[in-house]
Amino acid sequence: MLIGIDPLLTGELLWRLDAMGHGDTLLVSDAHFPLFENVGSRLALPGIRGPQAVRAVTSVFPLDEGICAWVMDAPSAADAVLSELRNAAHLQPENVTSLGREAFYARSRTASLLVRTGETRPFGNILLTKGLVTS
DSSP: OOOOOOTTTTTTHHHHHHHOOOOOOEEEEESSSSOTTSEEEEEEETTOOOHHHHHHHHSSOOEEEEEEEEEOOOOOOGGGHHOOOOHTOOGGGGGGEEEEEEHHHHHTTTTTEEEEEEEOSSSOOOOBOOOOOOO
């Protein structure tokens, strides 16, 4: 355990987040999301809801300015999980772009890291772009 570090953040996850550079993309996915062969690396947080994982990750992961997150276009039934993911990352709606399924999958394939959660609600996926540490 470390002081001030969310216990969901394992040593390996912290190491991989730290190794990412400015502009690199992190995919926090639900349990249904397909694993892509060309994603940089993968970690699992089974049993952890997507918003919990996003809240933990963004406690140490600086987000890029402007449009720094993407979600998949989803039916209105998914509004709750998408809103929770956005709120967990402290993002305003204008900082999140919705993409069609194939466009989201294409962008996901370029992610440096995929963190697969135990989120069982469909469309519980968000791509986050790493920003700069300014302080």
